[in-house]
Amino acid sequence: MLHFAPRYGIISPCLNWGAVRVRSLRVPNPANDNGAALAGRKTGANDTDAHDEALLAAALRLFAAHGLSAAQRACEAAQIAADSGDAANAEWWIAVCATLDGPRAKALQRAFAARARSQA
Secondary structure (H helix, E strand, C coil), X not given: CCCCCCCCCCCCCCCCHHHHHHHXXXXXXXXXXXXXXXXXXXXXXXXHHHHHHHHHHHHHHHHHHHHHHHHHHHHHHHHHHHHCCXXXXXXXXXXXXXXXXXXXHHHHHHHHHHHHHHHC
């Protein structure tokens, strides 16, 4: 293997491949890596993480099926659920839409709120 010496006496970290590789392979510990958080996650005490993961999985499945129109499909599903009287399912689809397109989900929530005020 051919090694080049620096011209002006500056030792570049690029020339010392062994030291650079060892430093770059070290993975720093995450800031939230403490025992309490891991113990809570193992017992299932943190249900919001499971809900967020399910929401993300649903959004990714919808995106895989419909591409860039996935947020529109989630809005349509929320409207169908709201029309059938299933408020929980409508909120779920609004949350999926918010994962994909936040402003569209906020506009849909405003439309649902306006429709609820006009019906009451």
